[in-house]
Amino acid sequence: MNQYLVFTGRPNAGKSSIIKEALGLRVPTGKRPGTTRRISKYPLSQDLVLVDMPGFGRILKASREEEKKIKNHIIDFLESNASRIALSVHVLDISSFCEVTWRLEKKGIRSLDVEMIQFLADTLNEFPLIVANKIDKAGNKLEDNLSELNHHIRASSNQNIEDHIFLVSAKTGEGLGALKSAIHNKLVNKEFNTPFRFLR
Ligand SMILES: Nc1nc2c(ncn2[C@@H]2O[C@H](COP(=O)(O)OP(=O)(O)OP(=O)(O)O)[C@@H](O)[C@H]2O)c(=O)[nH]1
Ligand SMILES: [Mg+2]
Numbered sequence: 001m002n003q004y005l006v007f008t009g010r011p012n013a014g015k016s017s018i019i020k021e022a023l024g025l026r027v028p029t030g031k032r033p034g035t036t037r038r039i040s041k042y043p044l045s046q047d048l049v050l051v052d053m054p055g056f057g058r059i060l061k062a063s064r065e066e067e068k069k070i071k072n073h074i075i076d077f078l079e080s081n082a083s084r085i086a087l088s089v090h091v092l093d094i095s096s097f098c099e100v101t102w103r104l105e106k107k108g109i110r111s112l113d114v115e116m117i118q119f120l121a122d123t124l125n126e127f128p129l130i131v132a133n134k135i136d137k138a139g140n141k142l143e144d145n146l147s148e149l150n151h152h153i154r155a156s157s158n159q160n161i162e163d164h165i166f167l168v169s170a171k172t173g174e175g176l177g178a179l180k181s182a183i184h185n186k187l188v189n190k191e192f193n194t195p196f197r198f199l200r
Pocket of ligand 2 (some may be wrong): 015016017028029035036052053054
């Protein structure tokens with residue numbers, strides 16, 4: 001049976017852009033949150049299928065009910081396919097991490113990124129690779145946003161994420177090499193063919 005390489009993240013984090021730039025797949029990307037609305041599968045090799053998830057959270061022009069349906073669909077997919085998920089990659093927008101997290105906290109809601117990372121770790125028994133995307137937009141907020149992210153993850157899972165976090169810009173290409181190597185190494189260690197032809 002095929003196994004899955006899954007990309008998760010909030011709407012507009014840049015999941016589809018990372019997939020496009022790192023794996024060369026022609027996946028739709030867009031300026032507005034809610035471009036990818038379905039769980040989209042793309043075969044990478046005989047035994048591996050890439051999964052581009054819709055965003056987990058607020059989606060433009062979608063009702064709360066629709067958002068909830070998408071969230072439940074994502075959770076159901078991850079839970080029911082847990083044994084088939086070879087690797088998960090969580091993409092977040094590091095340029096707005098503090099701003100978004102504090103806004104949610106004021107409403108008594110925990111960071112959706114931290115929730116999802118924790119959920120992936122618990123469900124798959126392995127910590128996801130974390131892509132801190134949009135570093136080109138973060139400017140002098142990068143350091144503060146990163147330490148806030150680290151702080152939240154340590155508080156929720158006691159995990160030091162230094163080995164798991166990749167600072168990337170899908171726009172400029174910065175950091176994509178290291179991310180690709182990490183995906184390659186994880187998959188090859190699990191005896192999959194690499195999705196990166198030049199690394200084979
Ligand atoms: N500045 C900057 N913009 C980026 C970067 N990565 C993605 N974007 C932009 O962010 C927007 C959202 O990108 P997508 O790849 O569609 O995001 P997504 O996470 O797939 O979004 P949904 O499908 O809506 O969940 C697009 O306008 C991208 O061009 C980045 O590293 N830097
Ligand atoms: Mg998308």
